[in-house]
Amino acid sequence: MMFWTLFAKECRQTVRSLIYWLTVIILSLFFFSQLGDIEITGKPVKGQEDYGVKYSDDEQIIMENTLGRLAEEYCRETYSTYPIGFHKSVKPDKDENRRIGDILEETAGIRDRKVIEDLMAEHYNKGGVIMTGMAVRPVKGLSYEHFQKLMQEVDDILGGGSSYAKDMLKSNAMVAMTYEDAMEEYDTLIEKDWLTGGYARLFCDYMGIMLAILPVFLAVTRGLRDRRAKMQELIAVRKASAAAIIVSRYLAMVVMIMVPVLVLSCFPLAESIRYASEAGISMDYLAFAKYSFGWLLPSVMTAAAVGLVLTVLTDTALGVLVQGIWWFISIFSSMSGMGGGMYGWNFVPRHNTVGNYSGFHNNFAQLAANRTLYAVISVALVAATIWIYAKKRRGKMDIHGKISANRKSKYKA
Amino acid sequence: MERYLQIGKVNIKHNILPHLLVTAAILCLSPLVLGVSNLEAPDTAKVLEMYVALTGIILLTPVFLPEQNKDLRDLVYSKYMKASSVYLVRILEAVAAMGFFLGIYVWMLHNNNCQMDVLKYYGGTMAEMLFLGGLGILCYGLFDNLIIGYMVPIFYYIVAMGSGDKYLKMLYPFSMAKGSYEEKIYLLIAGVVMLAAGVALRSRRFR
Numbered sequence A: 001m002m003f004w005t006l007f008a009k010e011c012r013q014t015v016r017s018l019i020y021w022l023t024v025i026i027l028s029l030f031f032f033s034q035l036g037d038i039e040i041t042g043k044p045v046k047g048q049e050d051y052g053v054k055y056s057d058d059e060q061i062i063m064e065n066t067l068g069r070l071a072e073e074y075c076r077e078t079y080s081t082y083p084i085g086f087h088k089s090v091k092p093d094k095d096e097n098r099r100i101g102d103i104l105e106e107t108a109g110i111r112d113r114k115v116i117e118d119l120m121a122e123h124y125n126k127g128g129v130i131m132t133g134m135a136v137r138p139v140k141g142l143s144y145e146h147f148q149k150l151m152q153e154v155d156d157i158l159g160g161g162s163s164y165a166k167d168m169l170k171s172n173a174m175v176a177m178t179y180e181d182a183m184e185e186y187d188t189l190i191e192k193d194w195l196t197g198g199y200a201r202l203f204c205d206y207m208g209i210m211l212a213i214l215p216v217f218l219a220v221t222r223g224l225r226d227r228r229a230k231m232q233e234l235i236a237v238r239k240a241s242a243a244a245i246i247v248s249r250y251l252a253m254v255v256m257i258m259v260p261v262l263v264l265s266c267f268p269l270a271e272s273i274r275y276a277s278e279a280g281i282s283m284d285y286l287a288f289a290k291y292s293f294g295w296l297l298p299s300v301m302t303a304a305a306v307g308l309v310l311t312v313l314t315d316t317a318l319g320v321l322v323q324g325i326w327w328f329i330s331i332f333s334s335m336s337g338m339g340g341g342m343y344g345w346n347f348v349p350r351h352n353t354v355g356n357y358s359g360f361h362n363n364f365a366q367l368a369a370n371r372t373l374y375a376v377i378s379v380a381l382v383a384a385t386i387w388i389y390a391k392k393r394r395g396k397m398d399i400h401g402k403i404s405a406n407r408k409s410k411y412k413a
Numbered sequence B: 001m002e003r004y005l006q007i008g009k010v011n012i013k014h015n016i017l018p019h020l021l022v023t024a025a026i027l028c029l030s031p032l033v034l035g036v037s038n039l040e041a042p043d044t045a046k047v048l049e050m051y052v053a054l055t056g057i058i059l060l061t062p063v064f065l066p067e068q069n070k071d072l073r074d075l076v077y078s079k080y081m082k083a084s085s086v087y088l089v090r091i092l093e094a095v096a097a098m099g100f101f102l103g104i105y106v107w108m109l110h111n112n113n114c115q116m117d118v119l120k121y122y123g124g125t126m127a128e129m130l131f132l133g134g135l136g137i138l139c140y141g142l143f144d145n146l147i148i149g150y151m152v153p154i155f156y157y158i159v160a161m162g163s164g165d166k167y168l169k170m171l172y173p174f175s176m177a178k179g180s181y182e183e184k185i186y187l188l189i190a191g192v193v194m195l196a197a198g199v200a201l202r203s204r205r206f207r
Helices: A002-015 A018-035 A059-076 A094-108 A113-124 A144-157 A166-172 A179-191 A196-211 A214-228 A232-236 A242-279 A287-314 A318-333 A357-362 A364-393 B002-033 B041-050 B052-067 B070-077 B083-111 B118-143 B146-163 B165-171 B182-202
Strands: A053-055 A079-081 A088-090 A174-176
Touching: A002 A242, A018 A196, A018 A214, A018 A242, A018 B146, A059 A094, A059 A113, A059 A144, A059 A166, A094 A144, A144 A166, A179 A357, A196 A214, A196 A242, A196 A287, A196 A357, A196 B146, A214 A232, A214 A242, A214 A287, A214 A318, A214 B146, A242 A287, A242 A364, A287 A318, A287 A364, A318 B002, A318 B146, A357 A364, B002 B052, B002 B083, B041 B052, B041 B083, B041 B118, B052 B070, B052 B083, B052 B118, B052 B146, B070 B083, B083 B118, B083 B182, B118 B146, B118 B182, B146 B165, B165 B182
Parallel strands: none
Antiparallel strands: A053 A174, A079 A088
């Protein structure tokens, strides 16, 4: 009973706070600037100039493009990596270069720099606009599994973040979609994704960027408010348990942030309903809600929990810094996987397309594990907050607020 | 003059120090996650505009923090020394620290064979730092809330990242990476105006 009274109180306080409405405004501005003009694209028409691009699933194409790239970089002795989205060129030492040479020889059967230079000259000097990188055929009998293993070794030598990492190999095989490909993607969207699934993922992709950081501002402000209002001691002597105080506060924040998210999701939902009734197809009305809870809620929970625990611990805005750095690294390092399907353990998983259902479907277990991990982490952080709060309440662990020494300034103001 | 030096000293000891350490750590750790050698000019600009410039928010925004407590602020504002002078000294210190850190960073990039027009890149990044920090100070002064002071410039950064110059036009912060420099002048002017406005707002005695 006490808990729900506190919860209702927290919700009321949140609605009356400036930072909450600023959060709502920022979330809405971001939504309308990125997704405001979202249009449900109809069936592809034959004879269109282009149908977009896709990552190829063809292992032969993946191997050829990857090896072409490796040969070029081996020849230049400089490798491009993107550990967190920023370009970093890596120059391996002699031994490492020799090992990469061994790998190239084992997979592509070439090693001599002169031979590679000739291949490059042939590829790049044929006139016209060169759209794709060089492709090099793998040696006969090379299995894809062994190829993956060796490429991962190259990535390890380069310190990670290269195009040779196991999860990144597909990104080397970008191919233009044909009419048939586009038609297949459309059919998948209608039949397997019930139209809204693809749009719900795109919605989560964009909103996930914001929701990985915005809740921390709300949480830190809320945490600092007791101190500013000089209410800390007063609350500390109340009957409510530490768990009730912290959990009601946390739950109120999470719920109040999810409300505008669900409201905003009604815009693309309405657009989907309009399209579905015009085209006479059936759709999943609950997709946006399901995806919002499964995909976005763990982000909100984690960002809010980081803000909460660090504010209760230090009584400073440290949470903003920590979450800001985490957000920055996550965003930049997941940029190479924007097309979806490469979720890994990144805090901000990306799926910046309506299509690529197969990428989502095949990696669903990974995505689910990823989201579960962050939900668990946030619960652990909240538990830690309760523990810290209970200690502080009893006067132990006081970091701020102690009159520690005679610090009378010798300066005159 | 001596009084201003004292304000500066106290600021270093009690206010700006942790922010200086955080900035130094962020810059020192950068080679772990991004390339800082042999970069082409646009990549060099990207490192400066999208990474280093963020430290402007860390260094400039918290200038009003020591008087966060309303009672303390009333006390400080009752003194003979104008609050705005105190704030200006703190801002000057923060800007000097920014210039110093950025100088070392640019020098390091230059030594590591990154292509750039040193003075232009230094000035351009400084302008962006003043803009982001100025936006933070303005919002802090306006809403009397440090967190909002951090939140708004970060949102600005995200909009620039997500939408390019579509909405931000002449105040687009990452222009050097695409070879345009004019924006930096507008950023500098807007940054200084916002700094001044933030201090003026905060220094009103009767609120």
